[in-house]
Amino acid sequence: MGYKNKNRHVGIVGIGETKFSSHREDVNQPEMIHEAVRQALDDAGLGIDDIDCVVHGNMELFEMVHQPDMWHTLGTGAYGKSAFRLTTGGTTGGTLVSGADNLVASGMYDVVMAVGFQKLQEGHTTGGITNMADPLWARKLQSGALTAQAAVKVIAEFGEERARRAAMTYRIIMDKHACKNPNAHRAFHLEWDQIDDLMAHSPPLIGDLRLIHMCSQSDGACAIIFAEEKKARKISEKPVWVRDHITVHREETLNLANNYYPIDTTHRFAAEKLYERNGIDNPLEYFDVFEMYDPSAWWGLDWLRDFFLLEGDAHIRMVENREIMIDGKMPINPSGGVISTNPIGATAMIRVAEAAKQIRGDAGEHQVPGNVEHGLASSFGGTMWTVLTMLEKETNW
Amino acid sequence: MQKDDFSNSYVVEGKLALPYTYFAGRLGSTFLTTLRDQARIMGVRCDKCGKVFxxxxxxxxxxxxxxxxxxxxxxxxxxxxxxTVVRQQDKHLPRKTPYVLGMIKLDGADTPIVHIIEGVDPDKISEGMRVKAIFAPESEPSILLINHFEPAA
Amino acid sequence: MAEYYGVDVADIFNTMKSRFRPEGAEGVDAVFGYDIGEEGKWKLTVRQGEMTLDEGGDLSGCDVLVKVDGRTFVGLNIGKIDAMAALGAAKLKVEGDFNLFAATGKLFTKYVPPGQEVEQEQELVVLKRTISVNQRFATGPVMGTFLKGLKEKKILAIKCPVCGRLQSPPREVCAPCRVRNDEWVEIGPSGEMRMLEYCYYASPDPLTGETRETPYGAIGILLDGCRKDEVFWHLLRPDQLDAVQMGIVMGDKVVHGSRLRPVWSENRTGSINDIRYFEIDQ
Incomplete structure (x- = not known):
């Protein structure tokens, strides 16, 4: 696959996240972005002069501003520096991390800052997504990012009652996590005894996908600073190492065939390749935390099977037994995940930022208990794109 | 080499129409409401480098x-x-062509702003020309609260 | 009565009269019921640009009934809670005509809690725009041949010379095989429905800005002559949404979906609209 080991280790040395919200009338785009940039610089103890290169990204058409990286120089600090813009839809944040990691690993730059953002309140999200489809055919048919395909499949395989209950259990676990994260956009304080009520009464969007299952539309930004090993150790007391990342996508077609599991998804393909080349036999045993790009509760539930290479109903049981809770066997999204917070161009980057905070041990109230050494973060976008990022506490792999 | 057959190729008319909203933020709002209510143009100074933006x-x-x-x-x-002189008419433009778009550095500022210059023959405009702002407080809160600049004595 | 966010639920109702906007009530002729749990019940009648409010009593017969707890109700009125979020979390329930509920926002000026009237918030500038750009898309010979087929009531697929896969709408290449497709095959026009996206939420059409009627069904159909993943993407006849069944292939288990056939438009121009929708074939 043309994969080579890195030239040199790359560490995350600074992290910044804004508070996420759907009401940011008080700032324009560069001002909002700057909140994350300032935090990341302060977190690393660096000044803007220490940054060699800025990588900027969001998903176009949501704010209806083109080449925002130019205007945003006011907030990113890219003035006079090398700068790149990357945009790959929902995976943008993961691609930003991959890009920054490659730029440092290659030796091109020693210190790179990646900045992802979205200000969804400024545009029309569903209209924007629909406009990305093929204008001659799919624009007429596409329903934004909403789909009930995952629900259809999980229900067909495990039955209505079990599937619906598992999806809502997943949803409530994510809300319980979001309530611990002060940056989270939506935290409803849902209770376990609301499951039946929500299954019956949350407004339906498409098929069995209900409003409560679906991710929010958020405003916010995330910035991460990457440095090569020597500098990383100097800058940070606890740099988090980007061990590996993989991007998998396939041609732009929606699969409405309703052919069932096992089918080869980009998630499963990416996971298999990544674990294989890093010698990981049992990902459930290996990873201490997983920040998943879960745009809906149905997808989150279904994708657990792909990411952990599980068979049968193992992924459903993980949720039913609440093993994915913050203090469970395999904590998933202690941050509350994407259902609680989705500023699209920043979302996948927040997964990496949050997994890195868990490894540093300074995530605050939503810190996973115990020692966190190995983290996994996923990105999702388009008609099936996957970026997986592996983070480590030590460089002993 | 066989030539491609384009007899089945044609063009489909389309349109991209999407609403969006721009938030000026606190700083931008202060700038615009001061412009509107007091006909005053405000900049900000960086104490470190001394530049006025x-x-x-x-x-x-x-x-x-x-x-x-x-x-x-x-x-x-x-x-x-x-x-520059804008000569090609387009529905998105704020004026009938030809008109002048100038970079104008206000007295006291270090960075220029782009705006429309009127009251001067487009062929007679020159760098270094002194201009003054003509306000339009009835406009919606945008940079067009300054209607245009025109030559100053 | 309890206070939430420092606001009494009754105060929101008591100030309705002074906040009423006759211009916002134009064309509204309805009775709104508010069931605020332990806080009480209110009935709001809007008729010919005037309103009356009754406290307590029977809320049956209201055109729309809003059920919500006191905290959420106050939160909604002072802008602390988003209505869609509250609906999503089932903290707010709307029975009856949902569009009437959506119109209540226009009936009143914003509620301002007592004592906060003079507190001047900074005016934050918001500019609304609609970008509108005309576009011209070149079909190219491959998509052009396909669209031309629709004019003649034919659904064409293009075939990969290596793996034999059919694609419709067609693409010039087969991406996995990295070869140029070279053979046209007529498929369908009838087939078996596989996936149904039963859409309650409609997104605006980016070409017109119009929002289509809901519910509607976007479907994947395995047209006759196609195999495996070679499904065709179109719409289902709206009144047959509840009459169709999805087909499934799960390992050895195969369930066949409803048989569907296309309904062609009278005037066909070589576009997706040449097929109005698919309907049950019987």
């Missing part, structure tokens, strides 16, 4: 200093540092 910004992008409270009132007069 117009339009105002929260951060000096060179020093990365937070300068959101460092307001300075500017004159409504300035000098044309660069210009």
């Amino acid at each position: 117009l339009p105002p910004r929260q951060t000096c992008e060179r020093c990365l200093e937070d300068i959101r409270d460092k307001w300075v009132a500017l004159e409504s007069t300035g000098v044309v540092v660069n210009f």
Whole structure:
């Protein structure tokens, strides 16, 4: 696959996240972005002069501003520096991390800052997504990012009652996590005894996908600073190492065939390749935390099977037994995940930022208990794109 | 080599129409409401590098200093540092062509703003020309609260 | 009565009269019921640009009934809670005509809690725009041949010379095989429905800005002559949404979906609209 080991280790040395919200009338785009940039610089103890290169990204058409990286120089600090813009839809944040990691690993730059953002309140999200489809055919048919395909499949395989209950259990676990994260956009304080009520009464969007299952539309930004090993150790007391990342996508077609599991998804393909080349036999045993790009509760539930290479109903049981809770066997999204917070161009980057905070041990109230050494973060976008990022506490792999 | 057959190729008319909303933010709103209510143009100064920015910004992008409270009132007069004549008409343009778009550095500012220059023959405009702002307080809150610039004595 | 966010639920109702906007009530002729749990019940009648409010009593017969707890109700009125979020979390329930509920926002000026009237918030500038750009898309010979087929009531697929896969709408290449497709095959026009996206939420059409009627069904159909993943993407006849069944292939288990056939438009121009929708074939 043309994969080579890195030239040199790359560490995350600074992290910044804004508070996420759907009401940011008080700032324009560069001002909002700057909140994350300032935090990341302060977190690393660096000044803007220490940054060699800025990588900027969001998903176009949501704010209806083109080449925002130019205007945003006011907030990113890219003035006079090398700068790149990357945009790959929902995976943008993961691609930003991959890009920054490659730029440092290659030796091109020693210190790179990646900045992802979205200000969804400024545009029309569903209209924007629909406009990305093929204008001659799919624009007429596409329903934004909403789909009930995952629900259809999980229900067909495990039955209505079990599937619906598992999806809502997943949803409530994510809300319980979001309530611990002060940056989270939506935290409803849902209770376990609301499951039946929500299954019956949350407004339906498409098929069995209900409003409560679906991710929010958020405003916010995330910035991460990457440095090569020597500098990383100097800058940070606890740099988090980007061990590996993989991007998998396939041609732009929606699969409405309703052919069932096992089918080869980009998630499963990416996971298999990544674990294989890093010698990981049992990902459930290996990873201490997983920040998943879960745009809906149905997808989150279904994708657990792909990411952990599980068979049968193992992924459903993980949720039913609440093993994915913050203090469970395999904590998933202690941050509350994407259902609680989705500023699209920043979302996948927040997964990496949050997994890195868990490894540093300074995530605050939503810190996973115990020692966190190995983290996994996923990105999702388009008609099936996957970026997986592996983070480590030590460089002993 | 066989030539491609384009007899089945044609063109489909389409349109991209999407609403969006722009939030000026606190700093931008202060700038615009001051322009509207007091006919006064405000910039911000970076204490570190001494530059006065117009339009105002929260951060000096060179020093990365937070300068959101460092307001300075500017004159409504300035000098044309660069210009172009817009001659091709398009529905998105704010004026009938031909008209002049100038880069105008206001007295007291270090960065120029782009605006329309009227009251001068497009062929007679020159760099270094002194101009003054003509306000339009009835306009919606945008930079068109300054209707245009015109030659100053 | 309890206070939430420092606001009494009754105060929101008591100030309705002074906040009423006759211009916002134009064309509204309805009775709104508010069931605020332990806080009480209110009935709001809007008729010919005037309103009356009754406290307590029977809320049956209201055109729309809003059920919500006191905290959420106050939160909604002072802008602390988003209505869609509250609906999503089932903290707010709307029975009856949902569009009437959506119109209540226009009936009143914003509620301002007592004592906060003079507190001047900074005016934050918001500019609304609609970008509108005309576009011209070149079909190219491959998509052009396909669209031309629709004019003649034919659904064409293009075939990969290596793996034999059919694609419709067609693509010039087969991406996995990295070869140029070279053979046209007529498929369908009838087939078996596989996936149904039963859409309650409609997104605006980016070409017109119009929002289509809901519910509607976007479907994947395995047209006759196609195999495996070679499904065709179109719409289902709206009144047959509840009459169709999805087909499934799960390992050895195969369930066949409803048989569907296309309904062609009278005037065909070589576009997706040449097929109005698919309907049950019987």
